[in-house]
Amino acid sequence: MIQAQIQAKALADLPGVQHRFFTRLGGVSTGLYSSLNCGYGSGDSPDNVRENRRRAAVTFGLAEADLLTLHQIHSTDVLTVGAERWGSPGAPKADALVTDRPGVVLGVLAADCAPVLLADVKAFVIGAAHAGWKGALGGVVEAAIAAMERLGARRENLRATIGPCIGHASYEVGPEFPRPFLDQNEANGAFFRPALRAGHFLFDLAGYVAQRLGRGGVTVSMTGHDTLADPDTFFSYRRNTLNGVRDYGRGLSAIALES
Template structure:
């Protein structure tokens, strides 16, 4: 099966992609392009899937650079593939030939580029990381490599949308304690519980960080099981595990 990859016109000229689950070797609950070694999927299947991603990105498999994601605001700047896993949630580079990658299954995958400076980044931004400042930290790390905020384009890929993201009052209170104005990212849901706008919050944080262009592809991971893995959907269905989507960008 052919890979199906979401790309962003705003990143035209750079090889990148928000890979869907189409075109993979995994089966069962992981059916498709599961790229997470942290899942209970067969290691061999995940390796085949990642090899297909590397081929699509036109790099060797070892040039797919990722981190051990921990829902933090930690960013790592790389000039070569790290020899050991680094705990972080974003990567930045100015080195051609490296494909920066993040894994998601409802959280926001965010790809960044300053074409003029030749600096790119990829971030994993769930609600914890976004609230903690992962997006601002990624932009700052790009600036440290020579990027200009006004020249940075940031694209949020497939993520859980507000219409599918029911949360509790304590969750909302965590945000309102940080800033009461964050109430605009919550709406009343059909069950009387708040619905959180994660991509909307991500776009706000990116724009506040001064990036020249920030947008969302407007794909909801929860709502399209044929294209996307979703942690929340898997949990609601009572399944034992879930696949991880990969997003990548390279100079």
């Protein structure tokens, strides 16, 4: 059965925390963006995106204005959310959010990149990070952990779940791609295997992100969904590109503290 929301057991049993990995189902957008496209950066109607985001926020018992996402730029920049709110479009540029405040939903958008949701329920601190290959390599998840620690979280109490993203069998990369990962650590070769095309490789993005989190002392799980391989359930930038389609919908992953 296809679900409109995916929850990870590692986070679902944490008291005081709600989280959702939303699929593309359950919204009002049509055509290319069907149906729960939550990204204003797409060519979708802003009214449709706003309604989709409202529907997502309501599942947390909050309003659309309480759902905060970012203008994501594949960086390692993290924003700490207090009482401020901002609108989208016009969101600040960064790739992770953290807070110790209830009444706000932290969201990241993805269409193959890895969404990461984090929580420390002893300190009641949460985070959400957008980890494409560039941000993951640069250390966006470590930056998010450090920001959570500044709010009182302890990494040994942190749980993180990597949501739906492009799978190892789907993520073909060129011959130049592995080099920065290998320069960082030769052991990163374990995240690459030969593709059918000569000189190309298949990259395990989720596995690499999980390793970075685990080395940081965080308990990690993965939902295990491959966004490219399941067009009925997930948006995928790579799938659309391979099909000659230039735009794509954005899926939402979100986390909030209960009041």
